[in-house]
Structures are given as C-alpha cells and as structure tokens.
Amino acid sequence: MRKICVVTGSRADYGHLYWLLREIDNDPELKLQIVATGAHLSEAYGHTVDEIEGDGFRVDEKVRIDLGSDSPVGIAHSMGQAVAGIAESLERLQPHIVVLLGDRFEALAAAQAAMVARIPIAHLHGGEATEGLIDEAIRHSITKMAHLHFVAAEPYARRVVQLGEQPDRVFTVGAPGLDHITKASPMTREGLEESLSFKLGSASFLVTYHPVTLREAATRDEIDALLAALMAFSKARIVFTGVNADTDNHFVAQQITEYVNKSDGAAVSFTSLGHHRYLSMMRVTDVVIGNSSGGVIEAPALRTASVDIGERQRGRLKAASVISCDGNRSSIEAAISKALSADFQSRLNTVESPYGSGNASHHIMEALKTENLDNIVMKSFYDLTA
Numbered sequence: 537m538r539k540i541c542v543v544t545g546s547r548a549d550y551g552h553l554y555w556l557l558r559e560i561d562n563d564p565e566l567k568l569q570i571v572a573t574g575a576h577l578s579e580a581y582g583h584t585v586d587e588i589e590g591d592g593f594r595v596d597e598k599v600r601i602d603l604g605s606d607s608p609v610g611i612a613h614s615m616g617q618a619v620a621g622i623a624e625s626l627e628r629l630q631p632h633i634v635v636l637l638g639d640r641f642e643a644l645a646a647a648q649a650a651m652v653a654r655i656p657i658a659h660l661h662g663g664e665a666t667e668g669l670i671d672e673a674i675r676h677s678i679t680k681m682a683h684l685h686f687v688a689a690e691p692y693a694r695r696v697v698q699l700g701e702q703p704d705r706v707f708t709v710g711a712p713g714l715d716h717i718t719k720a721s722p723m724t725r726e727g728l729e730e731s732l733s734f735k736l737g738s739a740s741f742l743v744t745y746h747p748v749t750l751r752e753a754a755t756r757d758e759i760d761a762l763l764a765a766l767m768a769f770s771k772a773r774i775v776f777t778g779v780n781a782d783t784d785n786h787f788v789a790q791q792i793t794e795y796v797n798k799s800d801g802a803a804v805s806f807t808s809l810g811h812h813r814y815l816s817m818m819r820v821t822d823v824v825i826g827n828s829s830g831g832v833i834e835a836p837a838l839r840t841a842s843v844d845i846g847e848r849q850r851g852r853l854k855a856a857s858v859i860s861c862d863g864n865r866s867s868i869e870a871a872i873s874k875a876l877s878a879d880f881q882s883r884l885n886t887v888e889s890p891y892g893s894g895n896a897s898h899h900i901m902e903a904l905k906t907e908n909l910d911n912i913v914m915k916s917f918y919d920l921t922a
Contacts, residue, residue, distance in 0.1 A: 539567045540904055541596075541631035541655075543622065545574030545642030546780065547584045548829075551811030552637055552660070552713035557593060559901035566905055571625050573599035573618055574642040575781045582778065582808035597625035601642075606785045611641065614781075618645035626653050632909060633658055636678060637712075639671035640780075647681045656912045658684040658904060660712060663692030663699075665851025666829075669748065672851075683912045686712075686900050688833070688891045689853055700917040705907075709899045710892020714837050716815050718894030723816035731813060734804045737773035739876065741766070742821040744828040745792075747782040748848050755784045758846050758863035762826070763795045765868035766803075775817055776805035777828075823875040825868075832858055837889040841875040843868065853890040856883070 540560050544550045560568040572588060572595045575581035580603065588595055599621035601614045618641070626634070626649055634650040636643045637660040650657050659682035666672050679685065679699050687693045688711040696706050729735055745762055748754040766774060776792050779785045796803045809817060815834060818824055824831040824842040827849055831842035836855035844854070846863035854860065859880075861871035874880055 537565060537567050538633070538905065539569055539629070539631040540633055540635060541569040541571060541626065541629055542635040543571045543573065543643065543646040544576065544588070544637075545572075545618075545640050546576060547582065547587070547778075547808045547810070548780065549637045549640065549643070550576070550584065550588060551716075551814065552711070553635075554591070554811055555715040555719055555897035556635070556660075556712055556900055559897050560904070561593065563901065563905065566901075568593075569596045569629050569631055570594065571597040571599060571622060571629075571646070573601060573622065573646075574614075574640070575603065577601075578603050578781070580807075581781060584808050584810075587808070587810055596629060599625055603781050606782065611782075615641050615645050618642050619648050622646045623649035623653065626650060626655060631655060633684075633904060635660070635904070636682070637661055639664075639666070639669075639675035639678070641670075641674060643678060644674045647678045651681045654913050656684070656909050657682040658686065658900075660686045660900070661688055661692075663687045663695035665695075667847060667850045669848055683915065684903065684907060686896070686903070688896075691853065697918060698920060700919070702916070702918050707899065707903055709896040710894070711833050712896040712900065713811075713834055714889070714892060714894045715897050716811060717834075717837055720812060720815075722819050723813065725820045728813065728816050728820065732775065732804065732806075732817075734775065735773065736820065737771060739769065739772040740821045741769070741772050741774045741872075742777070742817050742824045743774055744777045744824075744826040744830060745788060745845070746780045746827060746848065747784040747788060748827070748846060754846060754863060756787060758827075759788050759791050761863055761865040762845060762868055763791060764865045765872065766795070766825075768869050769872065770802075772802070774799070774803040775809075775821070776803065777809055777814065778805070778807040822881075823872060825872065833889075833891050836887055837891065837893070839884045839887050841880060841884060843871040843875055845871075855887050855889055857887040 576585040601617040662679045685706045824835045835842040861867040
C-alpha cells in the first residue's frame with residue numbers, strides 16, 4: 537500500500553488540499569498520512585487543526601513551531617523548528633511520497649526535510665509568479681526539490697519545465713481549491729448570516745489582506761490605505777478574514793481589529809472562516825477585496841468581482857473579473873467603485889477562470905497512485921533546446 541504524506545501548515549493550504557485528502561483517504565490502495573504544523577496548532581490563528589479533525593481526518597503528526605514573533609529572525613527561527621520537527625515526523629511515518637502545496641515557509645521546511653531523507657516530493661501550484669513576496673523564491677525552490685509537479689495552468693507548466701524539470705513529470709490539472717465549487721453545496725445567505733452572527737447588506741465585502749513580505753513599508757502603507765478606502769463605502773457590510781503568519785502580520789491584524797471596533801457593527805473579523813464558509817461568503821459577496829490568492833483563483837470561478845491591491849499577486853494569471861490597483865487610497869476606492877458598478881457586475885456571468893473548473897484532486901490522486909517512484913529522486917536537468 538502506497539503511503540502518501542500530506543503536509544499542511546495553515547487554513548489556506550488545507551482548503552486547497554481538502555478534496556485531495558478525501559480522494560486519497562477513500563482509495564483502498566492508498567494510505568493517507570497527515571502532518572499538521574504552523575498556524576494549524578496556534579490558538580492565535582484559530583487552532584485550525586481542529587477543523588481538519590472535525591472533517592474526519594486523522595492527523596498523524598503535529599509539529600509545533602513558535603509563531604510568536606513576526607520579525608525576520610522570528611520567522612527564520614520558526615523555519616528551523618519546522619525542518620527539524622517535520623524530519624522527525626517523516627522518520628516515524630516512512631511515507632513513499634510527500635505532498636506539498638504552494639509557497640509557504642512551512643512547505644519549504646517540509647521539502648528540505650523530505651529531500652535529505654530521500655523521499656520523493658509532489659508539489660502543487662508550482663510555476664506561478666507572485667513578485668511582491670518571498671513566496672516567489674520559496675515556490676521555485678520547492679520546484680527544484682520536487683519530483684512530480686501538479687500545476688494550475690499551462691503557462692505554469694511551461695515555467696516549471698523552464699526551471700529544468702522533466703516535461704513528463706509535469707501535470708496541468710487546474711487549481712484543486714476549485715473542487716469545492718463542483719463537489720460541495722454552498723451555504724445559503726441566510727445560513728451564512730446565522731453562522732457568522734452577522735447580517736450582510738445591500739453591498740457586502742469580503743476582505744483579506746496579507747503582508748507584502750518583500751516591502752515592509754508597502755504593508756503598513758497599504759493596510760492604512762485599504763481601511764481608509766473602505767470608510768468611503770459607509771453602507772457596506774464587511775467581513776475580514778485572518779492574516780497569514782508572515783513578517784509584519786501583527787501590525788496588519790491590529791489595524792483590522794481597530795477598524796472593526798470602530799465600525800459600529802458594520803464590520804466583523806474572523807481568524808478563520810474555514811473553506812466552506814469562506815467560499816460561501818465569496819459566492820454571495822459583491823466584491824472580494826485585498827491581496828490574497830483567493831481573489832485571483834477562487835473568486836473568478838464563482839464569477840464574483842475582486843479588487844487585487846498592490847504587488848502581492850503581481851505575475852499571476854488573472855481573469856477579467858479581477859481589477860488590479862495600486863496600494864493607495866484613491867486607487868483602491870476607484871477599483872471598488874468600478875467593481876460595484878452595474879456595467880462591471882453585468883459582465884461577470886461571462887467570466888472564465890484560467891485555473892480550470894474543478895476535479896483537479898482526482899487527477900492528482902491518480903498520478904500519485906500510479907506514477908513509478910523507483911529512482912525518481914535521481915533527477916536530471918531538462919535543458920530547453922535553442
């Protein structure tokens with residue numbers, strides 16, 4: 537029986553991995569192993585390992601790391617703890633392959649641990665570009681340590697090959713996070729309001745803002761500009777979701793908390809909505825605002841308008857429903873106004889997502905199940921011909 541170990545570090549990657557976990561767990565020829573680390577085990581970030589277990593999955597290993605400091609030194613210390621802890625977990629679990637998603641530092645730590653243990657690595661969402669983040673370098677680094685690559689769009693497949701990976705080990709499957717749209721029934725507006733204990737309005741915003749890790753000043757300036765811009769829409773009801781455990785995340789979280797406290801009940805914040813409530817909220821909201829990948833990947837598939845602020849997602853493929861803007865107040869206000877306009881809203885029904893339409897997880901599972909892993913860790917560099 538092939539043992540497949542999936543490492544997850546936060547609510548964000550777990551939401552994308554959920555249906556893949558289901559596919560692996562339901563296959564009698566595969567054994568699912570889950571390693572939870574990072575924000576999953578932190579009370580400050582919602583202790584979302586409870587959500588994983590609440591969904592019926594067994595978490596085989598819990599690797600605790602210190603997320604108390606959001607300074608560069610603090611994050612580096614957390615990465616070191618994660619490498620050591622995940623290495624010990626892999627030694628106990630002895631998986632045949634390790635599955636990692638994306639570009640978080642926890643994924644990099646897991647890749648390092650698996651690499652030195654000579655365990656094959658399957659990487660999801662490689663080949664993408666996010667030029668405002670250290671995630672850009674992390675993502676490409678994991679690509680070079682990985683052996684099977686599951687990408688969300690054809691341009692990303694070409695980029696992975698450009699990095700020297702063998703074309704027959706690169707699979708274009710779409711974004712697995714979109715599987716929720718085809719496989720799960722969304723909550724109704726009324727059910728969502730009851731679950732959130734918050735009434736939506738004639739205009740509702742879903743806001744997620746994460747630090748811009750390559751520019752400290754940009755993070756502080758942009759969150760101030762975003763919150764100032766939101767004040768211009770006095771009738772809007774606003775749901776904020778939590779901040780990633782990135783450098784400078786405490787400042788962002790503090791600013792959002794202060795805004796909510798002064799909003800007279802018009803805004804609310806959640807450390808984690810969970811993937812079901814998050815996508816249900818995204819479906820009924822008028823505009824998704826911020827700089828999270830959700831506004832670029834999931835929102836277009838739901839044909840919801842989104843405003844993408846600043847440089848964090850610069851370089852990613854974007855549908856026509858995504859309005860990119862600079863990180864100053866006037867640009868953000870103008871982008872939100874455009875997203876709310878009757879003309880823009882009327883064109884959303886024709887939007888097509890560049891990230892597929894669901895069912896990526898099944899294709900990933902089949903490849904994880906059938907690909908020959910013998911000697912796969914011995915990689916040769918694929919040179920592009922002139």
